[in-house]
Structure formats: C-alpha cells, structure tokens
Amino acid sequence: MILRNRILVLLAALAALAAVAVASVLHASARADRRDRAQPGGPRVTSGTVTLTTPGRMVFRNMAWGPHRDELTTVPATDPSGPRTASGVKCLRFYAASGTGVCLQAVHGAVSDTYRAVILDAHLKERARYDVPGIPSRARVSPTGHFAAWTAFVGGDSYAGTNFSTRAAIVDVRTGKLTPSLEAYRVLKDGRVYRAADLNFWGVTFARDDRTFYATMATKGRTYLVRGDLRARTVTTLHPNVECPSLSPDGNRIAFKKRVRGLPKDAPWRLYVLDLRTMRETPLAEPRSVDDQAVWRDTHTLVYALPGDYGADLYTIPADGSGKPRRISTAAVSPVFVG
Template structure:
C-alpha cells in the first residue's frame, strides 16, 4: 500500500468516526429533549405561581411526571386533582404544608454522594430556614398552625419493610428555629413506666392542633407502637401497638395508619386502618393493596395516600369508615397537602 493510499484510508476512517460521534451526540440530545417534555398522555403542566395561602380549596404536591417540572411542587384545585397543574420551580423529595408554612425535604447532589436537607418555606415558597437531614428523607409534616415542622429520615437502610433499618425523626419550632434533631432525646413512658433501650426508633410524626401534642411511631424489640408526645415536657407515651406512620384526622379524634398484617408478603406487609383514639377501636379500610405511605386526611371522612405507578407514584383515596372502594385521583404525584 502506497503512502498516498494510506493517507486516504486514514482520512476516510476519521470521517466515519466523526460521523458516528455526531450521530451519537444528536441521538443523546434528542433523548434529552424527549425526557424534558411531559410524556404523551401525562398531566398538563405549566410554570406559574404556587402559594400556600389564599385559595383554600387547592392541593399542593410533588409532581412525578417526566419533563422540565419533574419533582417540582405543583398545585391543582382540590376538586379536580387530575386537572392541569401549575408548577413552582421548587423541587422536593417529600413535602407538607399547613397555615402558610411548608417543609420541603431536598437532595443536594454531590460529586461523591448526595446529602439531604429540610427547607422551611413561607407562604410564597421562599426559604426561611434550612437544616441538615442525616439520611434519605422519608416523612414530612407541619402542625395545623404552621408553628412546628417535622421530618423523618433513614440513617440505616432505606425501607420500612424489613427490620434492618434505623430512622431519625426531628421537630423544629419554625418561629424560634429551635431544633430537636432526634426524638430519642425525649423521655419514653411505656406501659406506665420509664423505658430506655438502645434500639428505639421514631418515625412518622403527626401534630394535633394545640401546638403541644403530637403522635408518631416508636419501634423497639421488634414491635411498633403509637406514641403520644408532649412538646413541653419532652415526653412520649405509648398508646397502642402495631401502628406505623400515623396521621391525625382534622377533628383530632382518629388516627389513620398502616398496620402489619400476618400472612402478607414481607416486602409488602401493611394494610390501612383507622384508630378511634377514644375507644381504641380499629377499622380496616377498603384498600386491599399494601400501602407504604403516611396517609393524608382530605377531610374528616376521606383518606389520601400514594401507591406505585408508571411515573413512580399515583394518589388514591378511600373512605375513612371502611366502606366504599379505593379510587385513583391523580397520576404522577406524591406528598400531597390540602391547604386549610
């Protein structure tokens, strides 16, 4: 092969390689463009203003649909949860709001690993404070008055289904900024006696309307308990067994929760129940599937919760008295809050 022929072969090879590289770039760009558009058949989403006060008949939640508004807080009319969404540009992994105060649990993506934080938001979604979160965010709540916010994170493991996990539940006074990084700092009263054990875990805080009382899950020795907490005395007291991720009804009389039921798969062991706090009577709800969520009360008669869906999660509703049947109300959505 002559020198001239070798040069021509080399030039041809370079041209082919350049073409392949260009095609790869264009293909990747096209895929990115498609990813940044809402999938066909998905919810209609437009950027706009999202507030936590004003119109008291709206729902705010984390949008899960692929596109430029993925993970952003979005709002819809509470009467039309599957309708067009308005997106805020504020991204959260978990979210909740009440009385013009929101708590947004976020991931901070790093070169080596992600870290997490809790951001307190005002009525216009402006940050007023932020706190480090020691692990993967799991649950978030705000008290009815907006004064207190709480969150739970996994500091070991990443699922409630097994037993090899540990959690950290924190509460902050949004007025003073005083943070309790872990409910493990509280005194535990179990069966009428002081209780101290190294394996105690807390998660799933829910607040009463008196800015003093809260409920949560306590786990120890392989069992879970509903506990009632007192923010002033910094004490928690066991109330009922086999309760996880409690959610207090708006009238303060009942707890919606997930309960481990014998015979269900180990990775999906829960059924939704409602507990009457006066009689301690449990009512199983008409959702046959296992629900791993801290349910939300839409009103005194309706429970809202998330189940896995095509985009990651969908929202469903079911009556709180055990009647009726579950109904999907919104696709590609999680962490709802009803503005009251």
C-alpha cells in the first residue's frame, strides 16, 4: 500500500472513532435530559416569575432533579407540595424578609469553588455581593429587611463533630457596611468580658428593633445562646447548649437544636423551644436529629428540613411540644413564608 493510501485509511479510521465518540456523548446527554425533564414521582417545576413580596407564598430552594435544581422556587403557602414556579436564580442557602433576600451561592472555578453572598431585591435582582470565606451553611434577614447575615464553614464541614470553624457575618444592606466576623464584637460571659482564641459564631437570627440579634457562640467545647447588640457591638451569653437559634415572630421564644446526651455523634440534636422570659425549655415532638435552623411559619408552627430522596424535605411541627411531625414538601430547603 502506498503512503497516500495508508494516510487515507488512517484518516478514515480516526473519523469513525470520532463519530462513535460524538454519538456516545449525544446519547448520554439525551438520557440525562430525559431524566432531568421527567423525574419519576418528583415535583412539577416550570419557569416563571418569583417575587419576595407576593402575599401567601412560600419561596425556597428547589432540590428536585432537573433543569431547575437549586433555583429559588415558589408555591402557594397553603399548598406547599403543589406545582412549582422557578426563578432561574440559584442558591445554596436563602432567606428573605420585607422584600430583601440573601442568596448564598457557589462560584465554580477551574481548580476550586468559591462562594459569595448576594443581596436581592423583591424581584430577585442583585443589589450587592460579598465574598464568603467558606462553605455556606446559614442565612437570615432581619424582619425589616435592613440587615442580612450568613454563616460559612472555614474549617471542617459539619456541626456534628468538634473539628470545625465558622465565620458569621452581618451587613447593613442600606449602607453596605459589613461586619465580616462576629469575632470583632466584645463578648460578655457571666457578667465579664470574655476573650478566647477558639470563639466560633453561627446561626444569626434578628429581632424587629434593628438592633438586637441572637446567635450561637462556641468556646471550650460548649455552645451558648448569645444576645447581640448591633450598636454597642457586643454579644452576651444567655443560655447553654443552644445551636442554630430562630427567633419567634413575637420575639419571646427561640427555636433551636440541642445536643442530647446519649445520641449518636453524627446525629446528636433534638428540636427545642426556649422561652426567653423564663428560660424554660420545651422539647418538640420530632424524634429525629434535625441539623437545620428552623423557620417559624407563624407563632405556633415551625418548619425545618430533614434528609430526603432528593437531598432534603420540609417538615412542620407545633412549637408547644404537642402533635407530631408532618412532611409538607419534598425536594425543598431554605423556606421563607411571604406575608
């Protein structure tokens, strides 16, 4: 065979191999597309308009597999398992109040991911963005919409153990003034100024006065509920063994997860409610370990996430210790109820 014919044969073989490769990729892509568009038993999700001011809605991160996974999605609050309208805006964690949203996002890079906090207006348009130093875990907005907070893991990736480090930030969304870490605040513990190299803060929740907030502080292997003062830039310890606090709409109670002795190390929590006037704890009727910052649906009801087939499902429970847990939505996390 002459050289020219050998080259032609080689080129033909390479073309055939390329065609096979392209066909395989297209076939796999088509299968993935069919899977995304028709997940058996999954919620129905379609594109549409999502706002943070439409009354009677629940807005949340959609976890259902498909083209709208991780997008902010809305349903009627009275029908949380109904068809979903997706916004196109993707978040890892989300919260909103009074038309202001905070969306914690991953930015995928060629070598590694970075993270950011995006402040959203009522129509989910970006108002500002801030770098987040690690994996996002919690997000909150003050009832007035004037302040936003987020927590990130900067070492470790789970609250279950003890080998982790967190960073909690607060921003005034009106001025853009950012406090990158609550470690800059003065700590008052047992009536005295407290200093320690191992301080960690997470799980901020705001009161209505645009001054008071609550959070978890950890030091020396223990956790505490702290009350913060945005003007004085102080945090004061109030009660031990409180994680991921969530302030009730009336400002009198804190829902939280509590480490209970004897439970597995990777599932150590139970849901409780603390009365801030009496410091009396009430265990809730959820027997499973909840690793979430619960949301108050109203003054009587809590909503929280537990692991599910798509990553997470939402459950509800009475806040007075009665009743039993009820699943209200599959493939959902980070719920917000718009009045």
